[in-house]
Amino acid sequence: MEKSVVPFADELLIIGGSAGSLDVLLQVLPELRVPVSKAIIIVVHRKNINDLILTELLSAKTTVPVKEAEEKDPIQQNIIYIVPPDYHLLIENDKTFSLDVSEKVNYSRPSIDVTFSSAAEVFGNKLTCILLSGANADGVEGLKAAKRNGGTIIVQHPDSAEIPYMPLQAIKAIEADYVLNDEELKDYFARLNV
Amino acid sequence: MFIIKDEDVELLINDLLEIHGYDFTNYSKASLKRRISNLFITDRFPSFAEFRYKVRTDNDYLLRFVEQVTVNVTEMFRDPLFYKTLREEVIPNLAARPIIRIWHAGCSTGEEVYSMAILLKEANLLHKSLLYATDINPSVLEKMRKGIFPLSQMKQYSENYHTSGGTSSLSDYYTAQYEWAIFNKSLGEKIVISTHNLVSDSSFNEFQLIVCRNVLIYFDKDLQNKVFRLFDQSLETLGYLALGSKETIKFSSITAHYRQLGNKEKIWRKV
Numbered sequence: 001m002e003k004s005v006v007p008f009a010d011e012l013l014i015i016g017g018s019a020g021s022l023d024v025l026l027q028v029l030p031e032l033r034v035p036v037s038k039a040i041i042i043v044v045h046r047k048n049i050n051d052l053i054l055t056e057l058l059s060a061k062t063t064v065p066v067k068e069a070e071e072k073d074p075i076q077q078n079i080i081y082i083v084p085p086d087y088h089l090l091i092e093n094d095k096t097f098s099l100d101v102s103e104k105v106n107y108s109r110p111s112i113d114v115t116f117s118s119a120a121e122v123f124g125n126k127l128t129c130i131l132l133s134g135a136n137a138d139g140v141e142g143l144k145a146a147k148r149n150g151g152t153i154i155v156q157h158p159d160s161a162e163i164p165y166m167p168l169q170a171i172k173a174i175e176a177d178y179v180l181n182d183e184e185l186k187d188y189f190a191r192l193n194v
Numbered sequence: 195m196f197i198i199k200d201e202d203v204e205l206l207i208n209d210l211l212e213i214h215g216y217d218f219t220n221y222s223k224a225s226l227k228r229r230i231s232n233l234f235i236t237d238r239f240p241s242f243a244e245f246r247y248k249v250r251t252d253n254d255y256l257l258r259f260v261e262q263v264t265v266n267v268t269e270m271f272r273d274p275l276f277y278k279t280l281r282e283e284v285i286p287n288l289a290a291r292p293i294i295r296i297w298h299a300g301c302s303t304g305e306e307v308y309s310m311a312i313l314l315k316e317a318n319l320l321h322k323s324l325l326y327a328t329d330i331n332p333s334v335l336e337k338m339r340k341g342i343f344p345l346s347q348m349k350q351y352s353e354n355y356h357t358s359g360g361t362s363s364l365s366d367y368y369t370a371q372y373e374w375a376i377f378n379k380s381l382g383e384k385i386v387i388s389t390h391n392l393v394s395d396s397s398f399n400e401f402q403l404i405v406c407r408n409v410l411i412y413f414d415k416d417l418q419n420k421v422f423r424l425f426d427q428s429l430e431t432l433g434y435l436a437l438g439s440k441e442t443i444k445f446s447s448i449t450a451h452y453r454q455l456g457n458k459e460k461i462w463r464k465v
């Protein structure tokens with residue numbers, strides 16, 4: 001008999017965050033109920049957490065499989081992909097990943113802008129971007145691209161963000177579809193499938 | 195912001211192949227599109243038609259285009275533990291050879307090649323080594339020829355160097371002048387520099403070690419396979435193939451007669 005293959009994701013959720021975003025992730029991921037019909041990508045800036053530790057930390061909080069995004073991987077639903085440190089993650093038209101070591105963007109590699117923008121082109125209105133706490137303006141240009149292509153924009157409420165700078169920049173620059181505090185974010189993750 | 199459309203990328207790829215002989219057909223389209231869009235914006239072209247005309251007709255601009263569209267970012271001792279493995283497990287196995295031939299394919303401005311020269315020097319093997327440094331872009335190779343790198347990077351490189359097991363001081367290998375680190379001439383003497391296009395050029399020698407890092411991530415599977423065959427033809431039995439930290443030969447046609455060292459670093463030995 002054919003082994004069951006994980007279906008391709010036609011919807012994508014990308015979560016971008018910087019300083020202060022890890023705690024939010026640890027809070028919201030346990031709310032997810034398997035199987036999630038979307039693919040989820042997490043792009044976080046991090047200085048000293050190595051990739052294995054981050055993957056382990058997040059895996060411990062959810063039954064959805066968590067793995068590092070690898071070049072040429074097909075994007076599948078019910079998987080949480082972590083962008084590896086020191087690479088940008090791009091998305092090809094055939095919904096596979098490409099890694100890229102080009103210049104840092106907003107002092108960051110991976111850059112949230114790069115992945116949001118690239119995904120916006122491919123996933124259009126099937127894309128949801130969430131921007132969390134952080135101390136730089138990465139993500140804002142990417143949210144604009146997502147918006148232009150019909151995607152949905154969610155920004156963590158600056159009052160509930162540990163470092164409100166990044167969400168504030170986003171809210172100033174674009175009209176977010178939702179601005180959610182921590183409880184609302186949890187609720188969003190709990191209802192991701194319905 | 196992406197202004198260039200998928201169809202525009204296809205047009206440019208065709209022009210490059212038909213007019214100039216550069217084949218980007220099997221490159222990552224997402225990266226090409228992003229780089230082309232950035233270049234289009236930076237160089238302030240009023241329209242795509244003018245941009246395309248310039249690429250088709252102006253040979254100087256063509257060089258700039260190819261350089262900008264390929265990604266040339268590099269570092270000394272990037273991924274220090276990779277270099278530690280070279281230092282401890284690979285280089286000692288090459289020591290008995292009368293001449294050690296190493297090929298750095300897609301070496302960009304040469305930081306990687308100078309790092310290797312330092313490892314060989316510290317193993318007392320540089321005098322009998324030859325480091326072939328190749329890239330598709332003549333301009334990055336020109337930079338390497340000078341052996342001069344930005345001084346501002348040296349703090350990072352020095353940390354990398356020590357993590358890779360280096361016990362001297364990186365500054366022993368260069369003199370600082372204004373904002374530049376000028377590397378000792380003796381390191382450059384064994385480096386042979388030449389353009390080489392992995393897509394269209396063939397094997398040119400036999401090596402004991404081939405290093406090709408962060409180049410294959412820009413190629414699709416077919417092109418990766420083609421390049422792996424080229425490397426296989428260019429590598430002696432018991433020679434080593436070293437790739438970037440996110441690259442693998444695992445799914446390729448040559449994988450059967452290669453064995454990975456340990457399991458963390460992306461280094462394989464031909465058996």
Ligand SMILES: C[S@@+](CC[C@H](N)C(=O)[O-])C[C@H]1O[C@@H](n2cnc3c(N)ncnc32)[C@H](O)[C@@H]1O
Nearest residue numbers: 264265268300302329330391392393407408409
């Ligand atoms: C990201 S750099 C990698 C530099 C270095 N190996 C490192 O890992 O730091 C990629 C290099 O591959 C070169 N390249 C791209 N396509 C190539 C081709 N077809 N043949 C040879 N070199 C190529 C680019 O010009 C660039 O210098």
